[in-house]
Amino acid sequence: MAKTQAVLLKIMRQAGYQPPKALCLGVSCMALQSMVSGQLAYFDKMMLHAYTSPTDTILLEPRISPFLESILGYQVLRIRRRNDCKKKSRDHHSQISLFSAKAAENTAPKLKELMEVYYGESKLTFDSVLQLFSAFYETCKNNNYSQPIAFLLTSRRHAIAVFYDHEINAWILVNANSVTSRSTHKVITDHQELAAEVVRSFLRTKSSSISSDLKIRAFTANASRYSALKIMQAWEHLRAHPSRNQVC
Numbered sequence: 619m620a621k622t623q624a625v626l627l628k629i630m631r632q633a634g635y636q637p638p639k640a641l642c643l644g645v646s647c648m649a650l651q652s653m654v655s656g657q658l659a660y661f662d663k664m665m666l667h668a669y670t671s672p673t674d675t676i677l678l679e680p681r682i683s684p685f686l687e688s689i690l691g692y693q694v695l696r697i698r699r700r701n702d703c704k705k706k707s708r709d710h711h712s713q714i715s716l717f718s719a720k721a722a723e724n725t726a727p728k729l730k731e732l733m734e735v736y737y738g739e740s741k742l743t744f745d746s747v748l749q750l751f752s753a754f755y756e757t758c759k760n761n762n763y764s765q766p767i768a769f770l771l772t773s774r775r776h777a778i779a780v781f782y783d784h785e786i787n788a789w790i791l792v793n794a795n796s797v798t799s800r801s802t803h804k805v806i807t808d809h810q811e812l813a814a815e816v817v818r819s820f821l822r823t824k825s826s827s828i829s830s831d832l833k834i835r836a837f838t839a840n841a842s843r844y845s846a847l848k849i850m851q852a853w854e855h856l857r858a859h860p861s862r863n864q865v866c
Contacts, residue, residue: 623794629668630686637690642794644693646770646779648685649792649803651732653768653781654839658790662802669799733843735767736836736850742773742820748813749857750834751789755782755809757853765842767849770835771816778819780812793819 623641630637645665652661664685671682740746758764764784771778779792789806796804796819806812820832838846 622797626668626794626797630690633683633686635686635690638693640794641689641693643772643777644689644691645794645797646777646792647692647732648689649779650768650770650781650837653779653790654732654766654837654842656766658781658783658803661792665797665802666799669797732837733840733846734835735838735843735846736834736853738834738854740832740834742817742832744813744817747816747832748809749860751780751782751812752809753857753860754853757849757856758782758784761849761852763845763849765838765845765849767836767838767842767846770837772833772835773820773831776820778816780816791815791819795819 626641626645627637627639630641649658649661652658664682667682668686740750754767766781768779768781771780776795778794781790782788783790786805787807789812790803791806791812792803804815806815836846836850
């Protein structure tokens with residue numbers, strides 16, 4: 619575990635919480651929720667406040683304490699794949715929706731529910747990750763699509779969040795192992811740099827081997843789910859039939 623995540627765990631324990639051994643999934647899910655609702659700045663503010671506030675006062679903070687509790691809640695929530703894409707997975711969506719609603723109530727009233735619009739797997743290699751996100755960029759560009767879609771990337775031991783911000787024409791990557799008291803995310807403008815950063819995020823040490831499996835989930839706000847599903851279908855088609863001019 620990176621030092622930065624260990625610091626956050628220490629802060630939460632000193633504040634009276636009983637967190638699990640890691641917080642990468644919880645941090646990533648809270649980032650996802652902020653990304654799709656256009657409130658990443660709020661996520662940044664709360665995370666940085668948690669890092670810099672005296673630990674004996676965190677439990678008394680009207681917004682910080684619920685924010686940390688939401689991270690813990692997402693950490694223990696298992697986001698499950700829909701078994702049959704043709705039938706509604708009410709149980710799955712209810713888990714996401716109910717906890718998202720709770721997190722929204724506790725943290726910021728404008729946060730919206732997360733709806734899953736894609737689930738898949740990929741090899742965790744530079745070329746595979748590069749193809750994933752360059753194809754997504756081209757799909758959105760070709761369809762003039764600008765609604766927020768955020769990705770949750772997970773392996774057996776780690777999780778990160780990735781989001782393309784159309785307003786600044788750049789990728790946002792949140793990695794719990796890189797969150798510090800000064801910065802909560804990385805802004806990346808180059809697809810190759812993004813692919814390299816994603817792969818590095820899942821490396822435990824410089825000498826570690828790369829895990830062969832990467833689970834990919836995509837989420838959007840409830841109001842955008844139908845248009846997002848169409849975009850993800852176009853994305854899958856482009857990945858299966860890459861164009862010669864695909865941006866890399």
